[in-house]
Amino acid sequence: MTAMTPALEVRSAREVHAGAVLAVLSVAAFLASLDLFIVNVAFEHMGRSFRGASLADLSWVLNGYAIAYAALLIPLGRLADRFGRKAGFLLGLGLFTAASAACAASTGLWGLVVSRIAQAVGAALLTPTSLGLLLNATPPDRRARAVRIWAAVGSLAAAAGPVAGGLLVELSWQWVFLVNLPVGAVALLAAVRVIPDSRDSARGPLPDLLGAGLLGVAMGALSLALVKVEEWGWTGGRTTVSLLGSVVAGGLFWWRSSGHPAPVIEPALLRVRTFAWANLSAFVFSVAFAANLLASILWMQQVWQYSAVRTGLAIAPGPLMVPLFASIAQRLSRRVEAGWLAASGCVLFAAGATISMLWVGAVPNYMTGLLPGWMLGGVGVGLVIPTLLASATVELPPARTATGSAIVNMSRQVGMALGVSLLVALVGKSVGGELRTAFGHVWMAAALLALGAAPLSLGVNTYKGVRP
Structure with a gap:
């Protein structure tokens, strides 16, 4: 057998190393992305565990996480850029894993909320550092492919989250957090061994x-x-x-x-037209998305009396539409302007929420009532979110692209926190016949907000921004 040349040996070793780095960082991103759907499905069971807790109090399990994550995503990412991304990633992953254990061990609601906030701090540190480390460890000609895989793993988490959450909740709601422990521990050990460190050479001011x-x-x-x-x-x-x-x-x-x-937010960036409109649209759309998601889950569990597993399986088709139509949107973007793609997705999502408002009844009618609107909403999300994320940074200089992407994600998290709060404000303590009216108002609000995001999305069509 002919011996491998030194050049080929070096290239092969680099490819294996880059593949290992991608795998470890993708697993960490998967954990952070999984949280959204898996905790939403477990929400009703947590309420039963903490007797006397109102819907308003329970909402902080979701909102505490979203608010802390949104506020800290950018400054913690910048601290890691300055002092070392690997150390930041390991600290974030370790904190996320330890906080998951604390969530599972919580015996009171507010202890759980505090642990969830700690979990969000870990996620806000590991998410930006994982992308920075990936870009540093991947050869330039393979970076685009690596980032697509890294992002696709997040989409997979969204699709797997409802089913995984439903299965785990059948054991107990604590398992939606305990599942993070072995995965996080293995990823942590692997990261120590295979991920090379990186940091910014210029030491700028503290965030x-x-x-x-x-x-x-x-x-x-x-x-x-x-x-x-x-x-x-x-x-x-x-x-x-x-x-x-x-x-x-x-x-x-x-x-x-x-x-x-x-x-946290550079005002100069908001003078870039595409960036400003993409953030505003993503914020408004995320309010609608979060309200619609939690309304659908709570309706199935509280009114239709679906089990957690059945709820998870019923929710899964919507997230499965997202990666499929994100791919379709990418192909259409060669012929259709980004703003029109995102606006179309907003309208489809609004149509889905309207269908839920009109067709969902007190008697379970999943196939003819909830599923059509839910899948249409998933199509809308697949057209809106990836398009806005890609369009937001198109006019930004290369040095501001990572910051711009983080700000858009922050806008989405702020919107989702307000979406959950909107649901609580509209549903409150409604019971009986009032409950159907209250949930109808939530779906109506989600539809109106998504429609409102449609014209905002058109702002990304005009590429005449002022570079910061």
Whole structure:
């Protein structure tokens, strides 16, 4: 047998190394992406476990995570860029895994919420560092393919999450967190061995962690006002204080962003037209998405009395549409402008939510009531989200692309937190016949918000932004 030449040996070793790095980082990304659907499916079972907990209180299991993740995603990513991405990734993955164990061990609702926030901190650290490490460890000619695989694994998590969550909840809701422990531990050990470190050569200013805290307070206060509005009233003193607190914290956040050398959001980026419109559209659409998702799950479990497994299987077809139509959108983008693709997806999602509002009844009618609208919504998501993510950074300089992508993801998380809060505000403590009306209002709101996101999406068609 002819011996392999040194050049081929080096190339083969590099390919194996790059493949191992991709596998480890994709597994970590899978864990962070899995959280959304798997916890939503377990939401009803958590409520039964914590007797006396209202829907408003339970919402913080979802919102605490979303708010902390959104506020910390950019500053923690920048800290890792400065001090070492590998150390940041290992710390984030370790914290996410340990916090998952703490979630499973929680005996009270607020202990679970605190553990979920810790989980979000870990996810906010491991997500940007995993992409940065992947780009550094992959040869330039293979980076685009590696990033597509890394992103596809996240889509796979969204598709697998409902079914996995349903199966695990049949054991107990704690298992939706315990499943992270062996996967996280193996990924952590593998990462220590195979992932090379990287960091920025230029040491810029420290990121604005105080600004991130103000952003978290602004989002948290607004969410609090929404989820407590039924108890406090729209004109109640506590509602007014929460709303004012949100406005003040948001104003201080923007003031700091305008003068800080390393703000969470660089104001100059928002002068880039495509970036600004993509963020606004992604935010509004995510409010609709989160409200529609949780409404569909809660309806099946609370009204139709579906088991967690049956709910997971019923939810799965929607997420399965996302990667399929994301691929179709990519092919269509050669002939159709991005704004029209995203706007079409918004309209399809709105049509799906409208179908749910009109056709879903108290008597289970999954095949003729919920499924058509749910799958149509999945088609819409597949057209909207990947298109907006790709379009948001098209006008940004290369040095701002990673930051721009992180800001869009932050906008999505903020929208999802408000979507959950909107559902709580509309459903509240409704029972009996009121429940059908309340959920109908949620689906109507989701449809109107998605329709509102459609014209906003058209803003990404105009490539005349000002580069920061």
